[in-house]
Amino acid sequence: MDVFAKCFEFTRDLEVQAAGLYPFFKTIEGNHGSRVVIDGREVVMAGSNNYLGLTGHxxxxxxxxxxxxxxxxxxxxxxxxxxxxxxxxxxxxxxxxxxxxxxxxxxxxxxxxxxxxxxxxxxxxxxxxxxxxxxxxxxxxxxxxxxxxxxxxxxxxxxxxxxxxxxxxxxxxxxxxxxxxxxxxxxxxxxxxxxxxxxxxxxxxxxxxxxxxxxxxxxxxxxxxxxxxxxxxxxxxxxxxxxxxxxxxxxxxxxxxxxxxxxxxxxxxxxxxxxxxxxxxxxxxxxxxxEPEHLQNLQKVVKQVRDEFRRIGYPVNDEATPIIYVKVGEDIEAFQFWKELLELGVYTNPVITPGVPQGQSGVRASFMAIHTESDIARVIDAFEKLGKKYGLLG
Ligand SMILES: Cc1ncc(COP(=O)(O)O)c(C=O)c1O
Missing domain, CATH: 3.40.640.10 (Type I PLP-dependent aspartate aminotransferase-like (Major domain))
Structure with a gap:
């Protein structure tokens, strides 16, 4: 038995790529803080852990x-x-x-x-x-x-x-x-x-x-x-x-x-x-x-995005953290949702098993102290459109 047999049998990546839904190892061509360049377009980065926005300071x-x-x-x-x-x-x-x-x-x-x-x-x-x-x-x-x-x-x-x-x-x-x-x-x-x-x-x-x-x-x-x-x-x-x-x-x-x-x-x-x-x-x-203003700005952004997600109908609480998880369903639906968000100019992270239990796949949006009003408006608009389309809003 060839020790590499499992590698040749593994085709899930190819199948998802063939469906045009592969969301991993996405190449970032430029990093401008709250915006990044992906596939030649500038999109809002709502999938980074650079919470205080200091990597480019x-x-x-x-x-x-x-x-x-x-x-x-x-x-x-x-x-x-x-x-x-x-x-x-x-x-x-x-x-x-x-x-x-x-x-x-x-x-x-x-x-x-x-x-x-x-x-x-x-x-x-x-x-x-x-x-x-x-x-x-x-x-x-x-x-x-x-x-x-x-x-x-x-x-x-x-x-x-x-x-x-x-x-x-x-x-x-x-x-x-x-x-x-x-x-x-x-x-x-x-x-x-x-x-x-x-x-x-x-x-x-x-x-x-x-x-x-x-x-x-x-x-x-x-x-x-x-x-x-x-x-x-x-x-x-x-x-x-x-x-x-x-x-x-x-x-x-x-x-x-x-x-x-x-x-x-x-x-x-x-x-x-x-x-x-x-x-x-x-x-x-x-x-x-x-410089407490970095943390204060982050806290302001966190409050604003959580309020906005709630306003448009997502079941989001007022936790103090900058991570918002939106459950979509099975892996393939989460990939589709993630892709449509990106088309609307918002980059998030897809989350599938084993990151979350089966059937709870979705996208994770994370926010930074450097997100501007217009970044947040773009994110909320995209999540609202797709939330309606996917029937996720309460
Ligand atoms: C909870 C937790 N612990 C540890 C790590 C590992 O940290 P690093 O990626 O900096 O090696 C991560 C990274 O994603 C994490 O989310």
Missing amino acids: PKVVEAAIAATREYGTSCSGSRYANGTYVIHVELEEKLADFMDKPKALCFTTGYTTNMGAISVLAGRRDIIYSDRENHSCIMDATQLTFAETRKYKHDDMDDLARVLENSPPDAGKLLVTDGVFSMKGTICRLPEIVELKKKYGMRVFVDDAHGVGVIGPTGRGTAEHYGLDKDVDVVMGTFSKSFAGLGGFIAGEERVISYVKHHARQLIFAASMTPASVAAVSTALDMIRS
Whole structure:
């Protein structure tokens, strides 16, 4: 049996391409902030995680250029060996201070941050409690570790309590959850999780990739949003979203961070963040702290788009996050809806299984601090037209 047989049998991509509905790996020809060029046309970008709109900000761009001039284009090695530059250490100090935790540690991507940190924090004889709709890098981390993983129904605290009640009392327990769920933009039920933490003596690890820089009065994320900073043991964040770079971090107690630093293979055996990315992230962090207008603009846009979606008849609540999920149905219908949105000048992200359960495929629209009134009007107009056509409006 040829090990590649499955590759030749896989034809789903070709079928969807032949139907003219293939939505993935779409090429972006130009990036002008809230607008991008796709297929030679300028469209509104409503599918980016650049929530604060800082990736093209002159201060961030200049910092990345200056760091490249100073340190070169690559560190050419891992943090452990030859890839720790003074700017990596400075960034970690600033992050710890911002997150109000004793220490922080940076990895090269958000994905490997979770894989490295979770897989070493939970080991043999430990149990990981994981929401069924957690991000795939959390799922991958649970496959890497010797710990047992017990999943609970998405956002269902009764189910989590049931799973905890049926666990051996003396097992080490680590609860891992997205702070803001990346596909639907909902915020996890941290207050209930913290109650259960106290009852069952577990540790709590929050992946706040879509929360840090986005929610909470100063942008510190889900824990700050609920006023529960002290109750979260480890916060994980990524730099590819609000922080205008590439990389990830965890923040927590000094001994916990040191343990991860000396055990996580994804840190020890992978090249470190590039100087350009470190400098971009560091500058974005300074701006998040000293220029609250970026977060305020985002909050204004979030309120406006949520109000507008509700006005035109979508079942959208007033959650504080910039992600709006529109359920369309089966995969092929979601692709068709996505394509028609693009024809109307709006780029979104198609979401299909396993990102969401079967039959709940749709599109994910995400918003940025830099979206203008006319961008929002274009998005709302397109969603209204298609909502009527597809019978999605209430
Ligand atoms: C919840 C969550 N965690 C982790 C990651 C991984 O981060 P990155 O893409 O920066 O590696 C993502 C990215 O999409 C995410 O949405």
